[in-house]
Amino acid sequence: MFSYLDAGTGSMLVSILGSGLAGIGVLWKMARGKVTGKSVTNLEDASADAEESDSSHD
Numbered sequence: 001m002f003s004y005l006d007a008g009t010g011s012m013l014v015s016i017l018g019s020g021l022a023g024i025g026v027l028w029k030m031a032r033g034k035v036t037g038k039s040v041t042n043l044e045d046a047s048a049d050a051e052e053s054d055s056s057h058d
Contacts, residue, residue, distance in 0.1 A: 005013075
């Protein structure tokens with residue numbers, strides 16, 4: 001038996017799929033950070049430190 005999907009239902013399904021994929025991406029990034037010992041805040045701090053050390057050599 002086939003069901004009718006109107007534009008509103010299709011849009012809702014697409015948004016559910018997109019948010020699910022985004023959630024999986026965030027979960028993957030957090031899990032990978034726990035395994036490697038790196039987190040987003042550590043990476044941001046490291047890049048700020050690198051920029052400061054680069055500018056001190058000028």
